Structure formats: structure tokens, C-alpha cells
Amino acid sequence: MAFVSSGYNPEKPMENRITDIGPKHFEQFYPPVIKANKGKWAYHEVLQAGVLKHVAESGDEVYTVRVGGARLMSVTHIREICEIADKHCDGYVRWTTRNNVEFMVDAEAKVKPLIDDLESRKFAGGSYKFPVGGTGAGITNIVHTQGWIHCHTPATDASGPVKAAMDVLFDDFKSMRLPAHLRVSLACCLNMCGAVHCSDIAILGYHRKPPMLDHEYLDKMCEIPLAVAACPTAAIRPTKVEIGDKKLNSVAVKQERCMFCGNCYTMCPSMPLADTEGDGIVIMAGGKVSNRISYPKFSKVVVAFLPNEVPRWESTTDCIKNMVEAYAAGANKYERFGEWAERIGWERFFDVTGLEFTHHLIDDFRDPAYYTWRQTSQFKF
Ligand code: SF4
Numbered sequence: 001m002a003f004v005s006s007g008y009n010p011e012k013p014m015e016n017r018i019t020d021i022g023p024k025h026f027e028q029f030y031p032p033v034i035k036a037n038k039g040k041w042a043y044h045e046v047l048q049a050g051v052l053k054h055v056a057e058s059g060d061e062v063y064t065v066r067v068g069g070a071r072l073m074s075v076t077h078i079r080e081i082c083e084i085a086d087k088h089c090d091g092y093v094r095w096t097t098r099n100n101v102e103f104m105v106d107a108e109a110k111v112k113p114l115i116d117d118l119e120s121r122k123f124a125g126g127s128y129k130f131p132v133g134g135t136g137a138g139i140t141n142i143v144h145t146q147g148w149i150h151c152h153t154p155a156t157d158a159s160g161p162v163k164a165a166m167d168v169l170f171d172d173f174k175s176m177r178l179p180a181h182l183r184v185s186l187a188c189c190l191n192m193c194g195a196v197h198c199s200d201i202a203i204l205g206y207h208r209k210p211p212m213l214d215h216e217y218l219d220k221m222c223e224i225p226l227a228v229a230a231c232p233t234a235a236i237r238p239t240k241v242e243i244g245d246k247k248l249n250s251v252a253v254k255q256e257r258c259m260f261c262g263n264c265y266t267m268c269p270s271m272p273l274a275d276t277e278g279d280g281i282v283i284m285a286g287g288k289v290s291n292r293i294s295y296p297k298f299s300k301v302v303v304a305f306l307p308n309e310v311p312r313w314e315s316t317t318d319c320i321k322n323m324v325e326a327y328a329a330g331a332n333k334y335e336r337f338g339e340w341a342e343r344i345g346w347e348r349f350f351d352v353t354g355l356e357f358t359h360h361l362i363d364d365f366r367d368p369a370y371y372t373w374r375q376t377s378q379f380k381f
């Protein structure tokens, strides 16, 4: 189709320009039962995996059916969500902070028809469009990032490994058999967009080779001091290089100081470092954000490297499944993954998971690394 103007005039770009209007107020989109009982909820129950019941002081009830979302979705799929909301929920629907979708109804009789409808919908390939689950002590959606779909700094993909992992963890999305809820997150580089640094289990894209240097264009493409200042280990210094008969400003990278973070590439397009064999995945574990019982925790690196195995990432999904089973078997009720690992001791964690402990896992970044070593004789053989 040829160009169709929206009414915007490129000759007068500032004319009729609307700005700083912010998002729509959320109250505009409240289902009536939510609006009427806002701030007056008395209690809630989890009726079954994926189904919540909230009861208000007035006695009003709202039933919520949570379904998995792939996060990356077409307008066609969103229209189907809207169609379901129109059919069962008077047109109301919401998305959760983990990108699940929640349909709400105001009477128990409306719950089963809604669930039956949701579970009956599948893609041509056979995957559920709207699997019901994600509540309580199970595994809900994986918070994830752009990957090879859209970002220029990834060391792994996002949508691919997440689909592979959720397929393996699907039963735990649809049940609540674990000691506590278990959050899985993925980031495709160590910018860590999202929640990998604070999740029970985290999948992180990782490089293993230093950046290449496009000396010919570096000074034209990059603000050199920014690239120098981008490096956490000061591996980069400004320098002059000779290309042909020309002397050019560029940078030098001390390879033995580089730990492949890719931060310089973020600042300077002439320092690319992505590599098919070099890149892969690090697994971290034991993070949490809630203050329940123990303080929030960072996740810790427990597997230094797994290869990118397109399209199903078998080593990564095997590793995660193995960790989930060890946790399910060993942890006490209410105990999050990190609380369990700290209670039994990380040396025992490596025993029961069978994960290999390598020197890569020992912190060596600046003064704070010292505090991660063991200043006690307390340990288990
Ligand atoms: S985690 Fe890194 S690669 Fe992934 S979307 Fe964020 S910045 Fe891009």
C-alpha cells in the first residue's frame, strides 16, 4: 500500500504536536467489581493453580484466571485476548508484572466456562495459547529480554531459551508442588535488563572473547574517552594506530584484563564482540526480592558456561530442571531457593545438584570479592 498520512505534517513538525500527556489513568480500565471494592479487600484464596478468589468487605467476590503469555505477541493474539475478555469479562483484562494475562469474573459460575474456553485454544503447532497457571508455590512466567529478536548486544537469545525452558517446566506452571514460588528470569547480556540478578534461577547471556577493534572507523564512530571509561577492569586505553600511511586515534585492549562484559561495545560500535562459539549462558541461583523471612538476595553464579544450543538449549534446560528437582526434594516449606542453599551451605548445594564447582565461580572483582570467600573453619566435607 502506498503512503497514508496520519495527518502529521513533516513541513511543520511542531504544529498540532501533543506531548507529555502520560499514560491513561488505570481507573479507566477497572472492571466494575474492582472499582467498587478498591482498597476494601478482606482476604484471598488460591482455588487451584492459576485461579484466585478475592473477597471484599462488602462480600463481593472476584475470580481471577491467570494464563501464560509469551510476552512477544502479535496484534492477532492480542485481539484474541480481547475477544475472550469481551466474551467472558465484559471487555476487561489485565497483564501481570511477569507478563502473564489475567481474566477476571465476578461470579464463581463464570469461572469454569472461562477456563474451558482458554484451555481449548491452541496454535496450529499444538502449543497452548492460554495455559492456566502461574500462581502459588510453582513456577510462573520467565521474565526475559530482547535476544536476537531486537537487541544488538546479546550473547544469547531470549524468546528461544524461554520457550525451551517453559516447555520443560510446564508442569510446575500448572501446579503448586514446590516449597515456595520459584522465579526464573533471563537476560541476553549482562546489562541484565529485567530480574536475573534477583531471581531464584537466572539464565544470563555471556561472552568469552574480547572485543574486536575496527581501528579504521573507531575514532569516527566513537567518543573514545567514553569507551575507555566504560570498562570495569580498565582494560582499555587510548592509543594511536597506523593504517596504511595514516595515523589514527583508536583504543588498545589489554586482553588479559578483559572479562568480556561488552560494555565498551555498548558505548562504541567499533568494538563488537559477539561470537558463535564463544558466546553462551551462565546460570545463577538464589536471588529473591521479597522481604519474607530473609532479606532480599542477589543471585549467585553457579554454572560458568553452557553453550548456545539453538533452537532448544538442552544443556540449559537440563541444568534448570535438575536444580528445580534438587530444591523441590531438599527445601523446607516456605523456603526460597537461596534460603535453602544458604541453610544447607553452598558446598552441599553443589553436592546435591551435582553441579561442577570451577574457579570461575570464585569472586575476583575488587575489594568486595574478599567478603565472598570463607573466613571461618565452618564447612562440610
Ligand atoms: S539484556 Fe542486554 S542484550 Fe538483552 S535486551 Fe538487555 S541490553 Fe539487550
Ligand code: SF4
Pocket (backbone or CB within 6 Å): 210, 211, 230, 231, 232, 233, 234, 235, 236, 253, 257, 258, 259, 260, 261, 262, 263, 264, 265, 273
Ligand atoms: S568487554 Fe568489558 S572488560 Fe573487555 S574491554 Fe570491553 S569493557 Fe573492558
